[in-house]
Amino acid sequence: MQDGSGRIVVQNLTKNFGAVAAVQNLSFQVEPGSVTGFLGPNGAGKTTTLRMLLGLVRPTAGFATINGQPFSGLGNPGRVVGAVLEAQGFHPKRSAINHLRVYCSAMGIQDRRAEEVLGLVGLAATATRDVGGFSLGMKQRLALATALLGDPQVLVLDEPANGLDPEGIAWLRQFLRSFAASGRTVLISSHLLAEVEQTIDQVVIISRGQTMYYGMLDDLRRSQQSRVIVQPADVNALVTALQEGGISGIQPTGDGKVAVTGATVQQVGDVAAKAGVALYGVQEEKADLEQLFFRLTSGQYAAPGIVHYGAPPPQGFGPPPGYQQSGYHQQPNYNQPSGYHQPVQGYQQPPGYQQPPSGYQPGYDPSPYQAPQAPEPTKEQGGNS
Ligand SMILES: Nc1ncnc2c1ncn2[C@@H]1O[C@H](COP(=O)(O)OP(=O)(O)O)[C@@H](O)[C@H]1O
Ligand SMILES: [Mg+2]
Numbered sequence: 421m422q423d424g425s426g427r428i429v430v431q432n433l434t435k436n437f438g439a440v441a442a443v444q445n446l447s448f449q450v451e452p453g454s455v456t457g458f459l460g461p462n463g464a465g466k467t468t469t470l471r472m473l474l475g476l477v478r479p480t481a482g483f484a485t486i487n488g489q490p491f492s493g494l495g496n497p498g499r500v501v502g503a504v505l506e507a508q509g510f511h512p513k514r515s516a517i518n519h520l521r522v523y524c525s526a527m528g529i530q531d532r533r534a535e536e537v538l539g540l541v542g543l544a545a546t547a548t549r550d551v552g553g554f555s556l557g558m559k560q561r562l563a564l565a566t567a568l569l570g571d572p573q574v575l576v577l578d579e580p581a582n583g584l585d586p587e588g589i590a591w592l593r594q595f596l597r598s599f600a601a602s603g604r605t606v607l608i609s610s611h612l613l614a615e616v617e618q619t620i621d622q623v624v625i626i627s628r629g630q631t632m633y634y635g636m637l638d639d640l641r642r643s644q645q646s647r648v649i650v651q652p653a654d655v656n657a658l659v660t661a662l663q664e665g666g667i668s669g670i671q672p673t674g675d676g677k678v679a680v681t682g683a684t685v686q687q688v689g690d691v692a693a694k695a696g697v698a699l700y701g702v703q704e705e706k707a708d709l710e711q712l713f714f715r716l717t718s719g720q721y722a723a724p725g726i727v728h729y730g731a732p733p734p735q736g737f738g739p740p741p742g743y744q745q746s747g748y749h750q751q752p753n754y755n756q757p758s759g760y761h762q763p764v765q766g767y768q769q770p771p772g773y774q775q776p777p778s779g780y781q782p783g784y785d786p787s788p789y790q791a792p793q794a795p796e797p798t799k800e801q802g803g804n805s
Contacts, residue, residue, distance in 0.1 A: 422487035422494055426452035426573045426605040428473065432482035435468050435629075442468040444629040445482070450607050450622070452573070455600045457620035457637070458609040461717050465629035466609040467506055470578050473607075474503050486574055498527045502567030503576040504560075512552025516543055516562050519551055523569050537565040542591065556583030574605040581608075581615040593619040613713040627717040646706045647681045648688050649673070653698040661695035662688070679705075 428450035435443040443465040450456040458466055471477040473484040475491030486494065486501055494500050510519060520534035538544050541561040546554075551562060560583050567575060575596070581589050596619055600606050610616045623640060625633040633640060647669075652658035655672055662670050662680065667688070669681035680688055685704050692699050 422489045422500065424573075425487055426603070427488070428456075428484070428486055428574065428576075428605060428607055429488075430469065430473065430482075430484045433469060433472055433479055433484055434481040435465070435472060435477060436480045437468075442629050443472070443479075443626075446624075446626065446629070446631055447482075448624045448631070448634050450605055452605045453600055453603050454621045455596050455606040455608065455619055456622040456624060457613075457616045458607060458624050458626070459613055459616070459713065459717075460609075460611065460626040460632075462611050463628075464611075464626045464717065466611075466626065467578055468629075469626075470503070470505060470576055470607075470609060473576060474501070474505070476505075496527075496570075498570035498572070500570075500572055501574045501576060502564075502570060502572035503578075504563040504567050504580060505578045510551040510554075510559060510562065513550055515548045515550055516554075516565075517547040519562065520565060520569065523566055527570055529569055533569055533571075537568045540568060540595075541565045557585060557588050560584060561588075572604075575599060575607070577606070577608045579609055579611065581610055581612070589615060613710055617709060625713065625716050632716040640712065641709060644709065644712060645681050646704060647679050648683060648685050649677055649679050649701075649703045649705050650688050650692070650699055651677045651701040652692060653700065657695060658692055658697045661691050661697060665691040665694075667691065677701075 430446055430448050433443055433446045434441075446465075446469060448456070458469070460466055468477060469484075472479050473486070473491065475497075483490065491497060491501070514522075516538060517534055520537060521531050523529075524531050524534050535544070535547070538547050541564050543558065543561050543565065546558065551559065554562065560580060564577070564580065567577070581592060584592060593616075596606050596608065600621075608616060608619070617637070620637055623633065623635065623637045624631065650658065655676060655678060658678055659670055659672060662678075662683075665687075667680060667683045669683070671679045671681075673679050685702050689699065689702060
C-alpha cells in the first residue's frame with residue numbers, strides 16, 4: 421500500500437547503459453510542501469533518474485519510490501503523480517482541449533477538468549487552437565496541464581522552464597511555490613540554476629550521474645565567499661606577511677599567485693606594501709551561485725571572467741564538502757518564445773483534495789528538512805486571468 425505521504429525517495433539509484441554510467445549511486449529525498457531542484461548539465465543523468473522514478477527505465481541498482489512505493493505499485497498513478505518528461509508528443513492537428521479530453525477519458529476523469537487545468541496554466545484562450553501551432557513554452561504549459569489532470573499529490577517535471585520566456589518562468593515559479601504550499605511535492609529538473617533558483621528550497625546537483633551537492637539551497641549560498649587573487653613578486657614573503665597581519669584563509673595557487681579569503685583588496689594591498697612586497701596584480705573574485713554551479717558540474721568549464729587556478733580552492737570558497745571534480749563541459753542555450761495569456765495565479769485545487777496525513781514517519785532516516793513558509797503573494801504577474 422502506498423503511504424499517502426507525498427514523499428519521493430531515491431536510494432542508491434544506479435543506471436548503466438552499456439559502458440555509459442548514466443546515474444551512479446544517487447540518493448535523495450523530496451518532502452511534501454517543498455520544491456526540489458534537480459540540477460546538472462545536459463547529459464548529467466537527470467532524465468534517466470526521473471524515468472527510473474516514473475517506472476519507465478529499470479534501475480541497474482537501487483530504487484526510487486513515491487509514497488513509499490515504486491511507481492508500478494501506485495494503483496492509479498495519474499492521481500498520485502503528475503509528470504512531464506522531455507519531448508512530449510502532441511498530436512499537431514489536435515486542439516489543446518481535445519488533447520486533454522483524451523487523457524480525461526483514459527484516466528476516468530470528467531471533461532470539465534480539462535477546462536480547469538487549461539485555466540490553471542494560462543491556456544484557456546487557446547483551448548481550441550491546434551497544438552501544432554503552439555510555441556515550445558505553450559507546449560510546456562499544455563504538458564503541465566496534462567500532468568495536473570488527476571489533481572496529483574506529487575509533480576515531477578523535467579526541464580519545465582525550457583522554452584519559457586522570463587514572464588513564463590516567473591509564472592511557473594509562483595505556480596510551483598503555491599502548489600508546494602498546499603502541502604504537495606515538487607521535483608523539477610533544470611540544466612540552468614538561474615532558471616529555478618528562486619523556485620526551489622532544496623537542491624540536488626549532479627554531474628556525470630554523480631551527486632555533487634545535496635542540501636538546502638540557502639546552505640549552498642551561505643557556503644560562498646569571495647576571495648582576493650594576488651600576484652606578488654615573492655609568494656613566500658607575502659604569505660608570511662599576511663599571516664603576521666592576522667589574515668587567515670591564504671592559499672598559494674601554485675602558479676605564482678595567492679588566493680586570500682576573508683580580506684579585502686585594500687587589506688591585502690596594505691599588508692604587501694608594509695612588508696615591501698611588490699604586487700603585479702590584485703583582483704577580487706566574486707563567488708556567486710551560478711559560478712559555483714559551473715564549478716560543481718564542470719571542472720573544465722570556464723565562463724568569461726571566471727579565473728581558474730591550479731590549486732584546490734581554500735576553505736570557505738568554492739564547492740562545499742562532498743564536492744567531486746568532473747571533467748564535463750556543456751553550456752547549452754534555449755530559445756524563448758513569448759506571447760502568453762495571463763494564467764490564473766497559483767495552484768487552485770479542485771474540491772475534494774485531501775491533504776496527506778500529517779506526522780507520517782517513514783522507515784528511513786528522518787530528514788533535517790524544514791518545510792518552507794507559505795510564499796508571499798506576488799504582484800509581478802498583474803493578476804488577471
Ligand atoms: N536509452 C539510452 N541509451 C543509452 N544511453 C543513454 C540512454 N538514455 C540516456 N543515455 C545516456 O545517459 C546519460 C545521461 O542522459 P540523460 O539522463 O538524458 O541526461 P540529462 O537529462 O541530465 O541531460 C547521457 O550520457 C546519455 O547519452
Ligand atoms: Mg534531460
